[in-house]
Amino acid sequence: MRAPLSDLPLVIDQVSLEAGAARLLDRVSLTIAPGPPTLIIGPNGAGKTSLLRLGMGLVSPSAGRVTWGGRTERAPERRAMVFQRPVMLRRSAAANVGYALAQAGVPRSSRAARGAELLERVGLADLAGRPARRLSGGEQQRLALARALARKPEILLLDEPTASLDPAASRSVEEIILMAAQSGIKIVMASHDLGQVRRLAGDVIFMLRGTVHERGTASDFLETPVTPEAAAFLRGDLVI
Amino acid sequence: MSDQLNAWQLILDGDPTLFAIVRLSLAVSLVAVALAALIGMPLGAMLALTRFHGRSVLIVLLNALMGLPPVVAGLAVYLLLSRSGPLGALGILFTPAAMVVAQTILIIPIVAAPTRQTIEDLWSEYRDELSAMGVGPGGRMMTLLWDARFSLLTAVLAGFGRAAAEVGAVMIVGGNIAGFTRTMTTTIALETSKGDLPLALGLGLILVAIVIAINAAVWGTRIWAERQVG
Amino acid sequence: MRFGVWSIALIGLLGVTLAAAPATAEDRSIVVASTTSTQDSGLFGYLLPLFKAKTGIDVKVIAQGTGQALDTARRGDADVVFVHAKSQEEKFLAEGFGVKRFDVMYNDFVLIGPKSDPAGIRGKDIETALKAIQAKAAPFVSRGDRSGTHAAELALWKLAGIDLESAKGPWYREIGQGMGAALNTASAMDAYVLSDRGTWISFRNRADLAIVVEGDKRLFNQYGVMLVNPEKHPQVKKDLGQAFVDWLISSEGQTAIAGYKIDGQQLFFPDAEKKGS
Numbered sequence: 001m002r003a004p005l006s007d008l009p010l011v012i013d014q015v016s017l018e019a020g021a022a023r024l025l026d027r028v029s030l031t032i033a034p035g036p037p038t039l040i041i042g043p044n045g046a047g048k049t050s051l052l053r054l055g056m057g058l059v060s061p062s063a064g065r066v067t068w069g070g071r072t073e074r075a076p077e078r079r080a081m082v083f084q085r086p087v088m089l090r091r092s093a094a095a096n097v098g099y100a101l102a103q104a105g106v107p108r109s110s111r112a113a114r115g116a117e118l119l120e121r122v123g124l125a126d127l128a129g130r131p132a133r134r135l136s137g138g139e140q141q142r143l144a145l146a147r148a149l150a151r152k153p154e155i156l157l158l159d160e161p162t163a164s165l166d167p168a169a170s171r172s173v174e175e176i177i178l179m180a181a182q183s184g185i186k187i188v189m190a191s192h193d194l195g196q197v198r199r200l201a202g203d204v205i206f207m208l209r210g211t212v213h214e215r216g217t218a219s220d221f222l223e224t225p226v227t228p229e230a231a232a233f234l235r236g237d238l239v240i
Numbered sequence: 241m242s243d244q245l246n247a248w249q250l251i252l253d254g255d256p257t258l259f260a261i262v263r264l265s266l267a268v269s270l271v272a273v274a275l276a277a278l279i280g281m282p283l284g285a286m287l288a289l290t291r292f293h294g295r296s297v298l299i300v301l302l303n304a305l306m307g308l309p310p311v312v313a314g315l316a317v318y319l320l321l322s323r324s325g326p327l328g329a330l331g332i333l334f335t336p337a338a339m340v341v342a343q344t345i346l347i348i349p350i351v352a353a354p355t356r357q358t359i360e361d362l363w364s365e366y367r368d369e370l371s372a373m374g375v376g377p378g379g380r381m382m383t384l385l386w387d388a389r390f391s392l393l394t395a396v397l398a399g400f401g402r403a404a405a406e407v408g409a410v411m412i413v414g415g416n417i418a419g420f421t422r423t424m425t426t427t428i429a430l431e432t433s434k435g436d437l438p439l440a441l442g443l444g445l446i447l448v449a450i451v452i453a454i455n456a457a458v459w460g461t462r463i464w465a466e467r468q469v470g
Numbered sequence: 471m472r473f474g475v476w477s478i479a480l481i482g483l484l485g486v487t488l489a490a491a492p493a494t495a496e497d498r499s500i501v502v503a504s505t506t507s508t509q510d511s512g513l514f515g516y517l518l519p520l521f522k523a524k525t526g527i528d529v530k531v532i533a534q535g536t537g538q539a540l541d542t543a544r545r546g547d548a549d550v551v552f553v554h555a556k557s558q559e560e561k562f563l564a565e566g567f568g569v570k571r572f573d574v575m576y577n578d579f580v581l582i583g584p585k586s587d588p589a590g591i592r593g594k595d596i597e598t599a600l601k602a603i604q605a606k607a608a609p610f611v612s613r614g615d616r617s618g619t620h621a622a623e624l625a626l627w628k629l630a631g632i633d634l635e636s637a638k639g640p641w642y643r644e645i646g647q648g649m650g651a652a653l654n655t656a657s658a659m660d661a662y663v664l665s666d667r668g669t670w671i672s673f674r675n676r677a678d679l680a681i682v683v684e685g686d687k688r689l690f691n692q693y694g695v696m697l698v699n700p701e702k703h704p705q706v707k708k709d710l711g712q713a714f715v716d717w718l719i720s721s722e723g724q725t726a727i728a729g730y731k732i733d734g735q736q737l738f739f740p741d742a743e744k745k746g747s
Contacts, residue, residue, distance in 0.1 A: 087368075090469060151373070151374075322545045328546070435673040
């Protein structure tokens with residue numbers, strides 16, 4: 001049995017991403033290394049989702065290179081992603097997690113136990129038998145997290161996971177994300193909520209018009225932003 | 241079956257000929273629809289999920305074949321299975337097996353074409369999630385087909401309806417042999433040509449009632465299943 | 471997993487259906503290509519159980535028009551052919567597809583028409599009747615399907631000196647279907663139609679139709695039977711098929727044919743000579 005490959009560091013090197021005439025990312029370079037959560041912020045259309053999808057390997061760059069642990073093959077090894085609106089498979093919550101475990105290569109004999117453990121971790125143990133499509137928004141997002149964690153990822157990418165949730169649901173989701181971060185998983189998360197950024201971020205990436213406009217540790221960026229656009233954004237102004 | 245007897249009388253008397261005919265009709269159509277689903281659903285799914293030269297042409301063809309005239313399908317299968325034809329050695333012409341073959345061919349497009357559309361639509365919704373979970377091409381097809389099962393059921397019911405209703409194909413490849421390859425539809429055609437229109441109509445109503453019953457049963461099952469898994 | 475179980479169950483069902491078919495074929499059964507008149511008149515329903523009781527052989531009848539039945543036999547899809555168009559049968563023999571032809575029985579054709587008889591031909595002979603129909607352009611339904619009845623109809627027009635190709639008009643309606651369908655159509659259109667007596671007697675949708683011309687010697691309709699030549703099609707069941715042919719022309723078979731009656735009326739008249747040609 002070979003040693004599991006690592007997906008870190010995630011290196012994005014001079015990447016541009018085009019879709020038709022639109023330039024979604026413009027010569028972005030950055031490295032994601034192990035450490036505290038990295039939060040990605042910026043106005044709508046800045047390229048946060050594109051950056052995450054690129055980092056997950058769902059799209060190929062139009063120019064430049066992405067490598068995971070030095071490899072360019074896009075097959076996801078040790079990374080997982082949670083989308084803003086997760087897609088629930090038409091089966092029970094437990095079966096959804098079981099599916100993720102199966103795709104991650106977990107042998108059949110261990111799936112039930114690991115599945116139960118994951119559901120427990122995200123607080124859905126009582127709803128294991130419920131059809132996943134009938135869970136509430138917050139419950140579905142927690143199930144999506146359980147599916148992602150089933151892959152035992154090194155990196156967990158999340159695209160505004162609490163954007164459509166109420167505060168109580170948002171809090172349970174944030175707690176799970178924090179616990180994942182504390183267990184050593186590198187969190188890379190897009191967020192619209194500055195309060196969330198304050199609560200979770202180790203460092204912050206500010207994106208604007210498809211580029212990384214500013215980057216820094218959370219305390220530095222939030223207290224003393226360098227660029228005027230970052231300052232304007234933090235103030236709550238619309239930044240074009 | 242005696243002449244000039246009310247069709248309902250035949251049911252009440254438990255006429256064995258009538259029951260044998262109903263049994264054969266259902267057996268042929270149900271087996272045909274099962275085979276067509278086994279072949280047509282993966283076919284439709286593959287067409288939805290792969291890209292290749294001439295894909296659009298194939299899709300247009302598949303959609304068009306939903307309207308394949310049963311009598312044409314019957315004729316083609318007849319020529320294939322005839323002793324003078326390429327598959328004559330099988331010896332299944334004028335038997336229920338030939339009827340199953342002809343009906344399966346007829347139903348495959350009726351199942352495959354809607355499957356393709358459904359799976360294509362579903363794929364655009366599921367694409368990111370499944371890719372993020374590292375699902376390969378084979379897994380994609382099975383997962384999407386299973387998740388779409390309730391929608392696909394309608395396509396299967398459409399296929400069954402077509403099979404149960406058609407007379408052209410089964411007449412040609414089955415030969416309408418008394419006690420052997422006579423189905424509800426061929427019997428109705430026969431009684432019509434013998435001029436016994438009331439009997440033919442009565443049999444027709446029985447056939448429609450059976451098909452409605454089957455549809456109701458399947459629908460009920462779907463409602464129940466949906467309640468289980470949403 | 472449930473999916474897997476269902477697939478296996480259904481494939482099993484198919485297997486059973488498929489297995490049942492050829493297995494029965496291996497049993498004692500033959501395929502006889504015959505005409506719609508022998509089927510629709512109910513003759514086979516009467517004769518075949520008698521034959522089966524005697525020999526244990528299952529006769530599977532494919533009822534088509536004479537032309538179609540002979541073509542089915544030419545393709546080797548039948549073991550015996552039993553039709554009523556002597557010239558077509560002799561051609562079949564000459565081509566080498568049949569072993570020997572035997573006369574079996576005859577019935578007659580009758581000209582059916584609306585009780586109102588617009589062409590005024592009731593009780594006349596067939597030649598006069600057809601000439602009148604054409605002259606008055608009275609609606610006439612033709613089978614148009616290369617059947618024995620169709621062949622006889624065409625021969626009668628010729629006999630009456632009428633060239634159908636030029637005389638045809640909207641009054642002459644070729645439907646390309648069997649006797650029952652032709653009678654239904656004539657019934658709906660109040661038209662004249664040539665039919666064999668047997669089908670007419672057992673036909674139930676007469677509406678306003680009745681026999682207008684009958685008894686003319688030229689309306690005589692002969693049936694013949696042939697075993698399909700095993701030299702052309704080796705899989706033909708020649709022993710079982712021959713048994714059927716033999717039975718039809720035997721005194722037992724001939725008596726049976728004479729015994730078939732509807733409403734007390736005999737439909738077919740046995741006339742086998744046993745020497746065949």
